[in-house]
Amino acid sequence: MRKPTLIRSFCLMALSLILASQIEMQKVQAKEETIVPPSTHARAAALIDVTSGRILFSSHGDEELPIASLTKIMTAIVAIEHGKMNEIVKVSNQAYRKEGSSIYLQLGEEMSLENMLYGLMLRSGNDAATAIAEHVGGSEEGFVLLMNETVELLGLKHTRFQNPHGLDAKGHYSSANDLAAMTAYALHNPVFKEIVRTKAKKAPNPNDPWDYKWDNKNKMLRFYEGADGVKTGYTKIARRCLVSSATRNGQQLVAVTINDGDDWNDHAKLLDYGFENYPLTELIGEGQRVQSGLVTRSEFNYALSKGETEQIERRLILKKTSRLDDFGYKGKITISLDGKEIGSVPIYDQKATESLALEQQKGSWIDSFRLIMRKLLIEV
Numbered sequence: 116m117r118k119p120t121l122i123r124s125f126c127l128m129a130l131s132l133i134l135a136s137q138i139e140m141q142k143v144q145a146k147e148e149t150i151v152p153p154s155t156h157a158r159a160a161a162l163i164d165v166t167s168g169r170i171l172f173s174s175h176g177d178e179e180l181p182i183a184s185l186t187k188i189m190t191a192i193v194a195i196e197h198g199k200m201n202e203i204v205k206v207s208n209q210a211y212r213k214e215g216s217s218i219y220l221q222l223g224e225e226m227s228l229e230n231m232l233y234g235l236m237l238r239s240g241n242d243a244a245t246a247i248a249e250h251v252g253g254s255e256e257g258f259v260l261l262m263n264e265t266v267e268l269l270g271l272k273h274t275r276f277q278n279p280h281g282l283d284a285k286g287h288y289s290s291a292n293d294l295a296a297m298t299a300y301a302l303h304n305p306v307f308k309e310i311v312r313t314k315a316k317k318a319p320n321p322n323d324p325w326d327y328k329w330d331n332k333n334k335m336l337r338f339y340e341g342a343d344g345v346k347t348g349y350t351k352i353a354r355r356c357l358v359s360s361a362t363r364n365g366q367q368l369v370a371v372t373i374n375d376g377d378d379w380n381d382h383a384k385l386l387d388y389g390f391e392n393y394p395l396t397e398l399i400g401e402g403q404r405v406q407s408g409l410v411t412r413s414e415f416n417y418a419l420s421k422g423e424t425e426q427i428e429r430r431l432i433l434k435k436t437s438r439l440d441d442f443g444y445k446g447k448i449t450i451s452l453d454g455k456e457i458g459s460v461p462i463y464d465q466k467a468t469e470s471l472a473l474e475q476q477k478g479s480w481i482d483s484f485r486l487i488m489r490k491l492l493i494e495v
Contacts, residue, residue, distance in 0.1 A: 170292060210249065230319075426452055
């Protein structure tokens with residue numbers, strides 16, 4: 116009887132060792148998959164994925180702080196949305212005398228809004244900010260109203276502006292999370308996107324025999340791979356502030372730091388953290404067949420960590436009734452992460468979608484034909 120007992124004891128011991136090794140292996144794997152957020156020297160910091168709008172990192176992200184010339188991100192997008200790039204902006208006495216960083220505009224000087232925006236964003240000209248505000252908003256105060264209207268439209272809860280340049284003022288503040296969301300919004304505008312990615316710009320100078328030449332103050336454009344924006348800032352109260360962006364493998368991220376004495380290095384760490392741990396993932400493709408006769412008309416991409424892809428749920432919600440003015444709309448697919456909805460994609464009747472595509476092709480052909488005929492008539 117002792118022999119079976121010894122065999123049983125040996126088997127139990129072996130089983131215990133196997134289970135222990137499996138548990139230890141799981142611990143090691145869990146440790147390997149744990150995402151360690153970066154540390155920064157900033158008073159507040161944030162990191163956002165531009166496509167999905169997902170905040171990937173936040174430290175004191177909602178704290179309301181002075182932001183210096185990061186203000187000009189809002190100044191630029193408001194001017195782009197409300198003005199025309201070929202409009203001529205005239206420099207007033209108030210703009211000419213504005214203190215702080217400057218592109219050295221002269222009293223009465225005239226410059227296109229486009230070139231003035233380059234001076235604003237590359238060299239952080241407070242004179243340019245004031246001239247732009249007066250031109251687009253009718254006055255500096257009128258322009259600030261437009262800035263704060265945009266704040267409300269974007270749902271930014273921790274931002275309020277008192278001027279277009281960012282010089283310290285009571286009641287003038289934003290937060291790292293708000294700046295991240297604001298910049299992600301602005302980067303969807305192609306004009307803004309092109310300006311902030313520019314390393315150097317020349318513009319006509321009516322005061323001298325040589326052109327203006329503005330080198331971008333944003334050093335990230337020169338030393339970080341894929342960097343394509345956005346804005347530096349500094350005042351004695353706000354200290355060093357920076358918003359940077361970078362694009363890799365089709366994914367664009369925005370990093371924000373406020374009051375950071377080592378901002379260049381911290382931004383490199385933040386952006387690396389985002390690209391390495393939260394790649395942009397396609398969850399639904401454009402034209403994807405959902406079921407018989409139903410397709411999507413748009414794609415849905417989201418920044419996800421490796422472990423989160425398993426937590427994604429898709430739910431098909433169909434309309435109960437249809438009308439002629441639905442244009443083939445049949446419902447939507449909702450996408451959830453860990454039980455929380457993160458977005459949705461509309462679905463349409465496949466035949467209606469194909470008909471729309473055909474009409475668009477016809478429209479494109481007709482437009483091309485009209486253009487050719489117009490050219491022929493002009494030449495005749």
